[in-house]
Amino acid sequence: MTDMDALISDILLSTQDDWSDAGWVVGQAMEYTATVAQANELALQMIVECLRTDLLVAGDLEVEGFRAWPVSTEEAIARITREWADLGDRAPTPDTIAWFDLTELGEQRARALGDSA
Numbered sequence: 001m002t003d004m005d006a007l008i009s010d011i012l013l014s015t016q017d018d019w020s021d022a023g024w025v026v027g028q029a030m031e032y033t034a035t036v037a038q039a040n041e042l043a044l045q046m047i048v049e050c051l052r053t054d055l056l057v058a059g060d061l062e063v064e065g066f067r068a069w070p071v072s073t074e075e076a077i078a079r080i081t082r083e084w085a086d087l088g089d090r091a092p093t094p095d096t097i098a099w100f101d102l103t104e105l106g107e108q109r110a111r112a113l114g115d116s117a
Contacts, residue, residue, distance in 0.1 A: 003033075007028060011025060011056075012050075012106055012109055012110040012113060013114060015056070015101065015106070015110070016110045016111075019061060019099045020099065021096075022043065022047070022092035022099075023094050025043040025100075026043040026092060029042040029043040036089070040084070040089075048081075051076060051080075054073075055103060055105055056101065057103050058076040059101065060099060061095070061099045068101070079098075080097055
């Protein structure tokens, strides 16, 4: 299993219980990298991969709960990539960039991962 596969599994399993934010994903990526810059890069790659493969959806966390952005996947990726670049060398913190929830496919994959553990 590659670091990317392991990180995706970690994120899917954790996001079953609670929404994930970009900063939390970087924290998870730190387990697989040596520097914050590497963790930022790996986390962004993982997020883009999960969005493109319909495992996660990006959105905002509001008082009522998670609200998916009403944009296409590619528009969400462009926004996330742009806002991430605006941070420079800093890692995102909660409430910056985006929050993530599982799609139906992401839920199915997370359940399968949990069953195989």
